[in-house]
Amino acid sequence: MRTIGILEDDSKLGSELKLFLETNGYVGRFISPSQYSNLDEEGLISLLLGENLDLLLLDVGLPGFNGLHICKAFRAKSQVPIIMITSDNSELTELLSITNGADDFIPKPFNTQILLARIGRILDRVYNETKSTDEVLIKTESGAEFSVEFLKGRLLGPDGEIDLSKNEIQILKVLTGRKGEVVSRNEIIEALWDNQAFVDDNTLTVNMTRIKSKLEKVGIKDAIETRRGMGYMLS
Amino acid sequence: MKFGRYILDHKVWLGIGAFLILTINIFLMTLKSSGYLMLYVTVAVGLGVILGMYLDYARIRRFLMEIRQNVDEIDEKYLVADLLAKPEISEEEIICDILKTMELSMAGRVSDYRRRSEEYKEYVETWVHEVKIPISTARMIIENHRSDSVEESGIVDEVERISTYVEQALFYARSEAVEKDYYVKSLNLSEVVGSALTARKKSLISMKASIDMTGLEDATEVLSDGKWLTFILGQIIDNSIKYAKADEKLSLTFFVREDEGRRSLVIKDNGIGMKEEEIDRAFEKGFTGTNGRIGKASTGIGLYLCKKLCLRLGHDINLESKLGEGTSVTITF
Numbered sequence: 001m002r003t004i005g006i007l008e009d010d011s012k013l014g015s016e017l018k019l020f021l022e023t024n025g026y027v028g029r030f031i032s033p034s035q036y037s038n039l040d041e042e043g044l045i046s047l048l049l050g051e052n053l054d055l056l057l058l059d060v061g062l063p064g065f066n067g068l069h070i071c072k073a074f075r076a077k078s079q080v081p082i083i084m085i086t087s088d089n090s091e092l093t094e095l096l097s098i099t100n101g102a103d104d105f106i107p108k109p110f111n112t113q114i115l116l117a118r119i120g121r122i123l124d125r126v127y128n129e130t131k132s133t134d135e136v137l138i139k140t141e142s143g144a145e146f147s148v149e150f151l152k153g154r155l156l157g158p159d160g161e162i163d164l165s166k167n168e169i170q171i172l173k174v175l176t177g178r179k180g181e182v183v184s185r186n187e188i189i190e191a192l193w194d195n196q197a198f199v200d201d202n203t204l205t206v207n208m209t210r211i212k213s214k215l216e217k218v219g220i221k222d223a224i225e226t227r228r229g230m231g232y233m234l235s
Numbered sequence: 236m237k238f239g240r241y242i243l244d245h246k247v248w249l250g251i252g253a254f255l256i257l258t259i260n261i262f263l264m265t266l267k268s269s270g271y272l273m274l275y276v277t278v279a280v281g282l283g284v285i286l287g288m289y290l291d292y293a294r295i296r297r298f299l300m301e302i303r304q305n306v307d308e309i310d311e312k313y314l315v316a317d318l319l320a321k322p323e324i325s326e327e328e329i330i331c332d333i334l335k336t337m338e339l340s341m342a343g344r345v346s347d348y349r350r351r352s353e354e355y356k357e358y359v360e361t362w363v364h365e366v367k368i369p370i371s372t373a374r375m376i377i378e379n380h381r382s383d384s385v386e387e388s389g390i391v392d393e394v395e396r397i398s399t400y401v402e403q404a405l406f407y408a409r410s411e412a413v414e415k416d417y418y419v420k421s422l423n424l425s426e427v428v429g430s431a432l433t434a435r436k437k438s439l440i441s442m443k444a445s446i447d448m449t450g451l452e453d454a455t456e457v458l459s460d461g462k463w464l465t466f467i468l469g470q471i472i473d474n475s476i477k478y479a480k481a482d483e484k485l486s487l488t489f490f491v492r493e494d495e496g497r498r499s500l501v502i503k504d505n506g507i508g509m510k511e512e513e514i515d516r517a518f519e520k521g522f523t524g525t526n527g528r529i530g531k532a533s534t535g536i537g538l539y540l541c542k543k544l545c546l547r548l549g550h551d552i553n554l555e556s557k558l559g560e561g562t563s564v565t566i567t568f
Contacts, residue, residue: 010368016375087364091418091460109371109398112378186440193436196429198446
């Protein structure tokens with residue numbers, strides 16, 4: 001499990017962020033202002049280095065410190081990825097963040113799903129954790145097995161393999177990630193929107209029909225169940 | 236200023252001249268002088284008075300015309316005292332002095348208001364940054380306590396609404412700013428449109444809106460400030476959401492147009508549209524139109540802000556609409 005450090009001056013936001021990260025499979029380490037209020041910049045940097053972080057969420061506006069300086073100083077000593085979080089959503093702050101060594105910039109108030117997606121993307125890139133998310137093996141209730149290769153966009157079943165479209169990959173990502181649960185149509189559409197695919201209700205129906213027929217082609221029948229008025233379930 | 240009017244204004248000199256002529260003539264009559272002498276005195280004094288008046292008229296006219304011309308030529312009228320030639324006589328000196336004093340006091344006032352408005356803008360910016368923290372926290376709390384009752388309460392939408400209004404306040408302050416606080420770079424239009432759409436995904440998805448961005452696929456780089464442009468597009472999309480038809484699914488189409496080397500982004504909806512006579516006023520501050528008044532809680536700020544921000548970025552923004560058919564907004568970069 002990856003450890004994510006949170007350097008944020010608002011205690012409530014910091015602890016909620018920690019809780020949020022922890023419910024999403026990370027170890028959150030909230031460094032509260034009381035821990036560094038007596039430290040100078042160097043002290044704060046060594047405190048951060050000592051935490052053994054895999055990623056740092058860094059607020060630009062910290063009491064007594066300039067987040068951009070911290071970013072630069074931390075980057076000079078460590079290759080741990082940094083995501084700047086700030087209320088100042090301006091091009092200039094974003095530019096300054098990147099030039100000071102940050103890997104990404106997320107303005108407050110953040111969309112929680114986008115935050116998770118960005119964290120995931122950076123961790124994947126930096127630590128090559130593609131294996132865990134690149135491929136998934138699903139065993140259906142009837143005992144048949146199939147796997148989805150997300151990066152290659154391929155569906156492999158007992159009767160062969162078939163290519164998947166961008167939207168189909170995203171939909172399967174959501175369904176395989178929540179196997180055994182009913183996922184509502186809106187939830188699937190939202191996940192697609194988060195990935196810049198602005199599909200509507202009708203397109204989703206078309207995509208779902210295609211996925212089902214592709215599954216059948218590779219030898220998997222009735223793996224996806226349609227619940228009227230509720231959504232879809234992979235079982 | 237006409238000479239005739241001057242004479243009328245200064246008729247006291249005519250009276251004095253007439254009095255002089257009369258008294259001298261009476262004096263000459265008692266001396267039994269010849270009629271020629273009396274005629275000479277009458278003509279000489281009369282012409283003298285008129286000539287004197289004319290010279291004075293010409294001087295005053297020159298002085299005043301110079302002020303008038305200068306005032307007409309400059310935008311900041313109160314700075315006219317700086318442009319005047321050196322005064323020649325004490326009267327002019329006094330007038331110039333008064334004008335200079337007025338200018339100084341006015342300039343003081345202007346810079347005072349400028350400073351105050353700058354301070355206010357800074358305050359609003361700080362305030363917006365502050366208030367974004369509890370909004371972020373609220374979003375996190377909701378996310379951490381997801382349940383059906385939270386979902387049904389609609390609290391998520393309310394937090395989104397607060398967030399939208401806060402953003403609007405920030406950009407209102409920015410649009411009023413005196414100094415430049417934007418950063419123009421080359422942007423990918425589909426990314427900017429995408430982030431404006433993603434921020435509104437909840438409402439758009441729940442109303443089953445269909446989005447067509449195929450017109451943005453190629454040649455979509457424009458020069459603008461990404462954050463500002465995202466905000467502007469957001470306001471336009473918000474209007475499309477607000478003024479969608481009740482009996483038809485909202486469809487939003489984004490495409491690019493090239494005209495005489497200038498690239499435009501068009502945002503077209505199939506909403507209720509606007510009355511023809513109201514289109515021209517759509518960008519006016521506080522204008523809500525008939526649509527805005529039919530229970531849609533319109534503030535008349537959104538498009539006004541779009542226009543102002545576009546002006547500052549050097550973009551043009553235009554709106555076309557047909558009642559019952561929809562509205563399209565064009566931003567030309």
